[in-house]
Amino acid sequence: MxxxxxxxxxxxxxxxxxxxxxxxxxxxxxxxxxxNNHHLFQPLLYQVATAALSPGDIATPIRAILGQRKGLRVLLxxxxxxxxxxxxxxxxxxxxxxxxxxxxxxxxxxNYFGNEEWPEHAPGLKSIGDALQVRERILLSLEEAEQLEDPKLREPYLTYVVIGGGPTGVEMAGAIAEIAKRNMMRDYSTFSKNETRIFLVEAAARILNGYPESLGEKARETLEEMGVRVLLNTPVTDIGEGEVSFSEGTIQTPNIIWAAGxxxxxxxxxxxxxxxxxxxxxxxxxxxxxxxxxxxxxxxxxxxxxxxxxxxxxxxxxxxxxxxxxxxxxxxxxxDPASERKAFSFTDKGTMATVGRAKAVADIRGFKFSGFFAWILWSVVHIFFLIGFRNRFRVFVEWMWHYLTFNRGVRLITDRKSAKEEETTEIKNEI
Ligand SMILES: Cc1cc2nc3c(=O)[nH]c(=O)nc-3n(C[C@H](O)[C@H](O)[C@H](O)COP(=O)(O)OP(=O)(O)OC[C@H]3O[C@@H](n4cnc5c(N)ncnc54)[C@H](O)[C@@H]3O)c2cc1C
The missing domain is CATH 3.50.50.60 (FAD/NAD(P)-binding domain)
Known part of the structure; x- marks a missing residue:
């Protein structure tokens, strides 16, 4: 043996x-x-960033997934x-x-292409921490806008720039449009949903580059109908605190999200x-x-x-x-050490991306379709691949609730860092 x-x-x-x-x-x-001690379902990170799901819905402890078995060790x-x-x-x-x-x-x-200061101003979505940071920025921006009477002053806080027109950028821009144009806006009284500006910025001539051209075009049309301005052939030249620049100009906003290389x-x-x-x-x-x-x-x-x-x-x-x-x-x-190795070959079962509430594009083995049916398929596939019955059940219930009520549940601001700074200032002032 x-x-x-x-x-x-x-x-x-x-x-x-x-x-x-x-x-x-x-x-x-x-x-x-x-x-990390958890496996993360990255395709749904944008839903944590846009307050549709909680971190626990898309992350599962690795030990819980693999269970116990002789000779198995999971190390953090x-x-x-x-x-x-x-x-x-x-x-x-x-x-x-x-x-x-x-x-x-x-x-x-x-990949920020060697620009070391860009990640601080334009977080990407790769971890739970990133998604919570983006969520916090969006929610804090709305709070800031609520306090500003002058529409010119509140404009940057109601502006969102998503950089990169791949599936993550498209899904993120669609989800922000949904928040901005519908549900969350009802909770604020100073500004109206028409003041929101959402830009999806892409250096190439089209979005959803890995998908058939017709689906990229369909996604662009749908986003524009939802109020997203899709800027094609627009490479970013610089990102600083609260602003992003292109060769044509600069947009002021603290809400810059990196979904590019x-x-x-x-x-x-x-x-x-x-x-x-x-x-x-x-x-x-x-x-x-x-x-x-x-x-x-x-x-x-x-x-x-x-x-x-x-x-x-x-x-x-x-x-x-x-x-x-x-x-x-x-x-x-x-x-059996003498067994022969085979070659890996990938079976492509199709690609999909959501473009907002109840809308998606899909290419399943050359059969291209979009709209509500594509969204149902997208939802079923994502629920199926989520790990754990509890997560599947919770996400299904959240989505149904959200679909019927337009409500996003997870709108908590828990930025302990700024809360701590304020507490320290208050204590100092008291002294
Ligand atoms: C926001 C987002 C949306 C996406 N949407 C889709 C989608 O809709 N459909 C789709 O098919 N794909 C999507 N993807 C891509 C998909 O998530 C990846 O292709 C997939 O996760 C790759 O799996 P992996 O196991 O190679 O890497 P990962 O899933 O990234 O896992 C890598 C693991 O390695 C760990 N790790 C890394 N470095 C170290 C180290 N030095 N030491 C110890 N541990 C380490 C990490 O913590 C992580 O757990 C998306 C990705 C992102 C970020």
Whole structure:
């Protein structure tokens, strides 16, 4: 009988969790390391940012997902280095973890193209913290606008700029339009919904670039009907505190949201393997490194081409299918080292994006459609892929409630930092 191998998985996102689940019954020890203790359903982050859902609806503790099993360890820690020669990964706290097989699934992060100060003024949506920061900015802006009698002075607080016309930017702009034009506005008395300005800014000539052109056009029309101004061929030239500039001018607003370029996790550079221009690691047909068949890179971190030579997109279905594939491969190989490896191939079941309340665009195996039916399909698919019955049930109820009442439940401002500053000032004033 072969010795029991140790499989180390870095990342508890869609890809890493799929590997661990496939290996559940395999005769291997598994260590999964993530810098967060939860798996995050990123496709619904924009709904936390726009106060439709709570963080707990889209995040599940990794331990709860994987349960208990002999030889399984889930560790909370940031992986900072990979030593291929000595066969270990190093955590930020200095601990080292040895491996027989290593599966890297650390995902991607936003790319601000070297502009170090932009993230502070234009947060992206990648974590629960980011989504809460955006939510807080939107809600605080409305509070500020409510206190300003002069429409000119309150204009920046009622202005939103979303940068990047991919699915995240489109969904975010649509959700803001919905808030701004309908439900939340009823709660404020100083300003009217007509004062809200929403811009979706895209450097390319069209939005939803990875989708068929007709769906990108449909999404643009729908957004414009909802009051979003879609600025095409408009690269951002600068972002500062409360303002964003393009070659044609500057827009003043504290509500700037970055949904533009992505780059693979910086951890991957420590592999010293070939990377593409966005930092994704070039992998073989079996998703392992060209010169090391015991190290795999999967999900958003990997550069794998389809049969036509195009890189697979950074999408959840790609990450999940790659995770299943590597999990299955390791299960077979650890049971029978002589087993032959197959090549990974991605099955594209379709792409979808929502464009606001009860509206979406979809391309399912070449069948393109939009509107209410596309939105129903989008909702069903997202509920199905959410992890855990409790989350599925809660999100379903929230969406039904929101659909029937137009009400967004999660409108709490909990910015402890500014609250603390105010408390300190008050105490100082009292002294
Ligand atoms: C806002 C947003 C909306 C999206 N919408 C869609 C959509 O509608 N449809 C779709 O298909 N896809 C969508 N995506 C893309 C999809 O979420 C990704 O393709 C998918 O999450 C990739 O899975 P992954 O496992 O490779 O990486 P991730 O899911 O990002 O997981 C990576 C994990 O690695 C951990 N990690 C990273 N670095 C380290 C480290 N150094 N040490 C320890 N742990 C680490 C992270 O904490 C994370 O848990 C969206 C993404 C975003 C950000």
């Amino acid at each position: 072969a010795d029991r191998k140790h499989v180390v998985i870095v990342g508890g996102g869609f890809a890493g969790i799929s590997v661990a689940k496939k290996l559940k019954k395999a005769e291997v020890d598994i260590t999964l390391v993530d810098r 820690g940031k992986v900072t280095d990979i030593d291929r020669d000595q066969r270990f990964i190093a955590l930020k706290n200095g601990r080292k973890i040895g491996f027989d097989y290593l599966v890297l699934a650390p995902g991607a992060q936003y 992505v780059a693979a996790s910086p951890l991957l550079t420590s592999l010293k393997a070939e990377q593409d221009r966005t930092g994704r690691v070039m992998v073989e047909d079996d998703l392992s490194l060209p010169d090391d068949d015991h190290i795999f890179v999967i999900g958003d971190a990997a550069h794998k081409e389809d049969a036509e030579g195009n890189p697979l997109p950074a999408l959840a279905p790609v990450a999940m299918q790659q995770g299943d594939f590597v999990g299955e491969l390791l299960k077979r190989e650890t049971a």
